[in-house]
Amino acid sequence: MKLNKQWRILTVGDGDLSFSHALSLQFPRSQLIASVYDSETVLLDKYKDNALNALKQKQFKVLTEFDVTEPGSWKRIASKSIDVVIFQFPLIPAFSNLDDFKQQSLSVNTLNRRLLRLYIHFAHKYVLDPAGPMLCIITSKDVKPYCEWDLESSLTQGLDINYLGQSIFNINDFSGYKIRNVDRDKHVKDTSGISYVWSAKTTSDELPHLNRPHYLLDNHCSFCRAGPFLTDKDKIAHTNSKKHKNMKKHHDDWMAYLKSETL
Template structure:
């Protein structure tokens, strides 16, 4: 039973009781007539109008006919007792206030899909929320979840070993706003601008969307970095780690250098992971790259393999696979996988 129904039942019982009191009072103090009349009682400058005869439907709503007086009365002095008069007045006011006797208002007609769309447009666009201009005058959505492949704008993301910053810029553009992104490279800003044609514009795209760009960051020592080491990240990304070209070294020596780079990165990144965070390493799977044994290295650092999925460059529009030691050419990243590692569950 709703609140309105409960109040109605209470008022019915009160009216029944007052009806009995009124019948007894009038039997002792009033004269009767066969004609229904309207009674006016003055009491302490209050005027109470009681209509003795009501429509049958109204009587059924308020009181039970079997308990109502059988005669119609004309009240004559002395007036109604003050407490009885006030009680009747309060009941009438309450009925008028809550509208028990009024029919329920019809439910508003559902808005058409066109009107709903129009309302959303007036409120700022999609269901994701309103839009605003950021400090760089870029129109960005607020509190709207946006994804690209394995990543979304609710994750705190650290990228290391960036080449021309095209991967970081791809994420920032997909999110619309990127305060959750910190993109880093080992190379200096001057080196990047000299060697990569689009590095400057990619960096600008990240910063325009409130992302952070840092240079001179060594992926093998990030856990000790003064500005980064204390931060916990949901995703730490190292795409195609590569220690360099060493034409004068043996295959085994070069392999050790590559493996050492990845191993030290994992050791540091592990210290910067949130509880449910993940380390993502995209790595080629053919030729000598298969000898790196990325999974076994991760296990030795207390990391577990969550998933290994095929890496598709087309999933990241604008991403260019640059060599990390100069030259603006792209290398062929096929075939390759993205390895996702998390903390081992004890």
């Protein structure tokens, strides 16, 4: 992840605020707004080791109870005042019980894609400045369930927003940043992360450090990240595989959601 020192940045869903604090060591408070989903009380109770007070003491703006799926949260930020929005290792919280899960019709895979689609859509609609690069960044792990969300191809279908490419996330570039499990006061082992980038304006030519993975090329299966298929027999064998059928189910569920979506 390469960040221009002139950019105005908004972080979202930064659980313990350690990523925002790492950015505060690189950017002045006039260029950084941090936000978390939890209330201040929940944040302090959940994460004993957090950066809330450190950011406040340095007079950085921190927004609590910021829900990326709700327009009202985005409207708390001055309209069209941000250059890049960053969402680190997003994942919907676990359902507290089976009854809660049964009360909604969407699969967990679809719910995670919906979270990220709304994040990208609302960021562009409410806060990203058309005079700037208009970047949305999602850093995610390259393991299940994250790699099953088809991030590159599925999130912006029907939106005038483009996937530009991705780059390796180097946690060593952000001093003090610790990755946590969702809803748990526990750091997780550093795993390889990938930062994916979208924009309604900037082109990939303007960000040469980004690359597009091979599985997005022709003769590949993009949502399985498989290929190239050297023969029709190879392609048919993949189509009949358990992995492809599982990913096809996720894809079909997502397409059904998009047909019913109202933005």
